[in-house]
Amino acid sequence: MxxxxxxxxxxxxxxxxxxxxxxxxxxxxxxxxxxxxxxxxxxxHVSPDIQNFLSKEDFEEIHQNSIVGARFHSGEKEYRFYRDETVSNVIxxxxxxxxxxxxxxxxxxxxxxxxxxxxxxxxxxxxxxxxxxxxxxxxxxxxxxxxxxxxxxxxxxxxxxHFYQGILCFTDEEDDSDFVDVLLDVPKFFGWRIPRGDSVEYGVGVPKGENTMKWLDEVTSKFDVEEEDRRNICAGAIPIxxxxxxxxxxxxxxxxxxxxxxxxxxxxxxxxxxxxxxxxxxxxxxxxxxxxxxxxxxxxxxxxxxxxxxxxxxxxMPWTVQRLGMWFFQGEIGVHMDRPTTLLSRKQLKAMLPWR
Ligand SMILES: Cc1cc2nc3c(=O)[nH]c(=O)nc-3n(C[C@H](O)[C@H](O)[C@H](O)COP(=O)(O)OP(=O)(O)OC[C@H]3O[C@@H](n4cnc5c(N)ncnc54)[C@H](O)[C@@H]3O)c2cc1C
CATH class of the missing domain: 3.50.50.60 (FAD/NAD(P)-binding domain)
Incomplete structure (x- = not known):
């Protein structure tokens, strides 16, 4: 036994x-x-805490890109959230x-x-x-x-x-820029674009029952990606x-x-x-x-x-509420990607001060 x-x-x-x-x-x-x-x-796409679970050499071997912020898209509006240091890693x-x-x-x-x-x-x-x-x-x-x-x-x-369905694909664009894009014009969750250095990933999460391919098309067309340039489409369930x-x-x-x-x-x-x-x-x-x-x-x-x-x-939420929330919090952030409780931290409050 x-x-x-x-x-x-x-x-x-x-x-x-x-x-x-x-x-x-x-x-x-x-x-x-x-x-x-x-x-x-x-x-x-993980927070820097991943380094607590890997040796330095192993982390460097699988590390593909460092991210400092995100652009949130709601309709034609865009809101930026960023930090002056790495907030997340693409591995x-x-x-x-x-x-x-x-x-x-x-x-x-x-x-x-x-x-x-x-x-x-x-x-x-x-x-x-x-x-x-x-x-x-x-x-x-x-x-x-x-x-x-x-x-x-x-x-x-x-x-x-509950569960969302996630679907993603890659293109051969070279992009080592340091912002991810988050698209809010999808039902109940979001779409994304992640620069991975030698490729770019596009993906979306939507509730069960939604047509995932249709929403992936929406995301890639927002960035003018041709259908024939998308490769390795894959999907999985996301439990919440x-x-x-x-x-x-x-x-x-x-x-x-x-x-x-x-x-x-x-x-x-x-x-x-x-x-x-x-x-x-x-x-x-x-x-x-x-x-x-x-x-x-x-x-x-x-x-x-x-x-x-x-x-x-x-x-x-209705887009008016979403946009109000993002307008309020946009700019430099003090939040840890895995710990929303840090939204209430002194560092975050300081980051929101107009005279910072
Ligand atoms: C599209 C998408 C994008 C995601 N992006 C991110 C991200 O950027 N960052 C992040 O942190 N998380 C992300 N996630 C979530 C992440 O993938 C999971 O949280 C993570 O994989 C959980 O790890 P796990 O070991 O619990 O399960 P899994 O990684 O799912 O591993 C389960 C393992 O069990 C095996 N298995 C299943 N059933 C059996 C069985 N009956 N017998 C034997 N073996 C079995 C499977 O083959 C698999 O190897 C994403 C998920 C999806 C769907």
Whole structure:
């Protein structure tokens, strides 16, 4: 019997595997893909905190561009938000997943590819994991299997509150400028343009039921991109708002499976890896009790997710309210990209003073 089975070798699953393996535990990661990191469905646009999760060399290897601000577009109006230092980084997301998986292996975790988990059966003493090919047994099981988590369904845990559909594509334009563009003329969420150095990414997130291709067309045509210049179109679900419980006695969810994302961007790489660290610190396979994990990750991320929901609601407000809000906050900002609570910080208030 293993100590820990982790379903999914995304950044969150690998971070968790690394942390448990470092404790000398026997850890197996089951990953359905034949290659870690693929298929890609993510922009890899992250705050500088990513450097807390990578060595300097690895960060530099996957770093593609540094961003200092964003232009928000509402109709023909444009509002700029910026800082005099890097606010975010554009990274090679496939590269990130591979680096994190390598770290997990080096710490002693086993990663088995092409192993799709189909069922998880919990008993009072252990957990059984059924895959297409095999059966595994462990003391505890972590569902790090993304937005449409099989583990979550298998143990009857509730889904995140709602989902957006994200779709993106790339062009071969060279652009290492340091502003991203955010388009607000899409239903309930937003579209984006991200300069990636040797390419540019265009994407959009819209509610379920919307025609994603139609909205991607809207975004790319706003920037005069020809249809034949778009390549590698890919899509994925974006979970928003964690449910009231993400664990049973011996099974727990981390990352997108638990809805641990920023409600106003859908970004979940860093929230998920922070929650993975907390899970490894609080859940002991020898004496499993997931209560401390539930408490600790909500303590760490809860206020930012709570405030993030209000920002998300702004996308659905009438354009007059949106524009008023952006007009008020535009200019230099003191806000941390992952921590909307810093909107209320002294640094942000100072940045808004007219005589700054
Ligand atoms: C279009 C789009 C753009 C995004 N852009 C950003 C961004 O710029 N910044 C950011 O922070 N976040 C972004 N996100 C969100 C980000 O991709 C997720 O928050 C992040 O990938 C969560 O990591 P994870 O490890 O929890 O899940 P995932 O990365 O989804 O990894 C889950 C893993 O589990 C595996 N798996 C799934 N089911 C099974 C199964 N049954 N058996 C075995 N393995 C299984 C999958 O193959 C996958 O490898 C974006 C999302 C989308 C859709």
């Amino acid at each position: 293993k100590d820990v089975i982790i379903v999914g070798a995304g950044p969150v699953g690998s971070q968790l595997a690394k942390r448990y393996a470092e404790q000398g535990l026997e850890v197996t990661v089951l990953e359905r893909s034949e290659e870690v990191g693929r298929p890609l469905a993510c922009s890899g 090679d997301r496939v590269g990130l997943d591979k680096k994190k998986a390598e770290e997990a292996r080096e710490a002693g975790a086993e990663i088995i590819l092409e192993e799709t988990v189909e069922d998880v059966i919990e008993s009072s003493e252990s957990v059984r994991v059924e895959t297409e090919n095999d059966t595994y047994k462990a003391s505890i099981v972590a569902g790090c299997d993304g937005a449409s988590s099989t583990v979550r369904d298998a143990v009857d845990l509730p889904e995140p509150d 708002e964690p449910p009231e419980s993400v664990s049973t006695n011996r099974v727990f969810l981390v990352g997108d499976a638990a809805g641990q994302t920023k409600p106003f961007t859908g970004g979940g790489i860093l929230y998920g890896m922070r929650a993975a660290d907390i899970a490894a610190e609080t859940i002991d396979p020898e004496d499993p009790d997931t209560g401390d994990y539930e408490e600790a990750w909500r303590e760490e991320l809860g206020s930012d997710i709570f405030l993030g929901k209000f920002i998300e609601k702004m996308y659905s």
